[in-house]
Amino acid sequence: MTDISTQEPKPKRTYDAARTKEIILDAAEEIFAEQGFSAARIDAIAKAAGYNKSLIYQYFQDKLGLYTEVIIRADQLGDKMMLDISGELLQDDSLTSDPAKFKQFLEKLIHGSLQFILEHPRYLKILSWEMAEEWKTWNQITYLPDDVTRFYELAKKAQINGLLRADLDAKVFPTILLTNVYSSIQSYSRFKPFLNESHSTASIAHYKDQVARFIIHGVMEPSLSN
Numbered sequence: 001m002t003d004i005s006t007q008e009p010k011p012k013r014t015y016d017a018a019r020t021k022e023i024i025l026d027a028a029e030e031i032f033a034e035q036g037f038s039a040a041r042i043d044a045i046a047k048a049a050g051y052n053k054s055l056i057y058q059y060f061q062d063k064l065g066l067y068t069e070v071i072i073r074a075d076q077l078g079d080k081m082m083l084d085i086s087g088e089l090l091q092d093d094s095l096t097s098d099p100a101k102f103k104q105f106l107e108k109l110i111h112g113s114l115q116f117i118l119e120h121p122r123y124l125k126i127l128s129w130e131m132a133e134e135w136k137t138w139n140q141i142t143y144l145p146d147d148v149t150r151f152y153e154l155a156k157k158a159q160i161n162g163l164l165r166a167d168l169d170a171k172v173f174p175t176i177l178l179t180n181v182y183s184s185i186q187s188y189s190r191f192k193p194f195l196n197e198s199h200s201t202a203s204i205a206h207y208k209d210q211v212a213r214f215i216i217h218g219v220m221e222p223s224l225s226n
Helices: 017-039 042-049 053-060 063-090 099-119 121-132 147-160 170-195 201-219
Strands: none
Touching: 017 042, 017 053, 017 063, 017 121, 042 053, 042 063, 053 063, 063 099, 063 121, 099 121, 099 170, 099 201, 121 170, 147 170, 170 201
């Protein structure tokens, strides 16, 4: 018989807080994407992450807090994408007065946003759930992505300088831009047979180019969009 007093105690499980949060956020992102906020359960997220649900409450307070952190992480990734592809243009004082630079910025932004959604399909699913539920949960979160404000400010300056259509309400510009990006990706798989498209790099690049052309021709002054 083994002497209990001589047994070495089992090592306690150690937690790397940052890594643990990322694992929990990964699990939450997947479940929110597949089930929506209303149907998602903390128990299921804890099980998928491999941690006790009490740890989720410790880090995120409640389900809405966890959901908010998922949205923040997605927004930060999106911001990084935008800076990576158009950071220099955003720093250019002539961006909203030079037609060629503004058009180039829109092309980069639209192409990059479409690619970002293709690479992160869960984010599009989360947005789709929000749309289906009339943005009920989205409007409860304390953090709101600043994309709309940022694009509105750019649109106002571009319109003053004659780059944006005079008959376009600058406040509508962010909605037109973002909605067309999201809906275009949602529709791509549905209409792929009609478009004779495949998932090849060339086919996707062609589709992104067509979406960019459509949006740019719709928002820029006609004489400047060609």
